[in-house]
Amino acid sequence: MALTSLERAEAAERAMSEELDRIVVKSVIYTSGERDPRQPIPRPPDTGKLYMMGPDPRLPRMPEKPTLFDFFRYRFGPSAHVLQSARLARKNGLDERVVLACLLHDISVMGFIRGDHGYWGAQLVEPYVDEEVSWAIRFHQVLRFFPDESVGYKYPDAYVRLFGTDYEPEPYVQEAYRYARDHRWYMTSRLITLNDLYSFDPTVRVELEEFADVVGRHFRQPKEGLGFDHSPSAHMWRTMNHPTKYL
Numbered sequence: 001m002a003l004t005s006l007e008r009a010e011a012a013e014r015a016m017s018e019e020l021d022r023i024v025v026k027s028v029i030y031t032s033g034e035r036d037p038r039q040p041i042p043r044p045p046d047t048g049k050l051y052m053m054g055p056d057p058r059l060p061r062m063p064e065k066p067t068l069f070d071f072f073r074y075r076f077g078p079s080a081h082v083l084q085s086a087r088l089a090r091k092n093g094l095d096e097r098v099v100l101a102c103l104l105h106d107i108s109v110m111g112f113i114r115g116d117h118g119y120w121g122a123q124l125v126e127p128y129v130d131e132e133v134s135w136a137i138r139f140h141q142v143l144r145f146f147p148d149e150s151v152g153y154k155y156p157d158a159y160v161r162l163f164g165t166d167y168e169p170e171p172y173v174q175e176a177y178r179y180a181r182d183h184r185w186y187m188t189s190r191l192i193t194l195n196d197l198y199s200f201d202p203t204v205r206v207e208l209e210e211f212a213d214v215v216g217r218h219f220r221q222p223k224e225g226l227g228f229d230h231s232p233s234a235h236m237w238r239t240m241n242h243p244t245k246y247l
């Protein structure tokens, strides 16, 4: 009997988890949407092994005291987009904190959760950056849906392609937009959207090190390492570090 691609993927996954010396049970959020979240989570057979409670050997090992750049290197997906945005912001002569905001604005998509990524991303960095920076990150997601002719920001063509011509942001997005529009930091967040560059030259490589100085000056890296400093978002960094931890 021929296997469907889903069955093949599941078999490969089972083989992989059998090789692990710990049992991995996925969090609901990893599979919800592909299955009814009210059903029990599929679990590998209980083979008497211990459950995963630390570093997953399938992932690159993080240093004991991980820095922001360690997360970029070992846990985040490709960062060309945010690096190019940060470079553009710098080229445009913008404040270093705007450069930092551009560098961080999509880290939630890159390493954690897509939906409402502005809010998640802001929360991740909130304890470590100026309030204006996390505020700008929080609202860039919303502002992307609303043009501002006064600064030359148009509704993205990409959104027409991605969401259709008659897509309308949900009421909570519209409410958040109206709130942000009147806020004193509106323009800081708007600047992220203006430098939110997708059609960049794929042959140009931007290295993280280009922003080591900005990060050094404006990101308060905890000495214990991100995740181990008891900040209000430390647990989120730990989850990215150890995404398969059982409890």
Ligand SMILES: [Fe+2]
Pocket (backbone or CB within 6 Å): 105, 106, 117, 140, 141
């Ligand atoms: Fe974004």
Ligand SMILES: [Fe+2]
Pocket (backbone or CB within 6 Å): 081, 105, 106, 196, 197
């Ligand atoms: Fe972006």
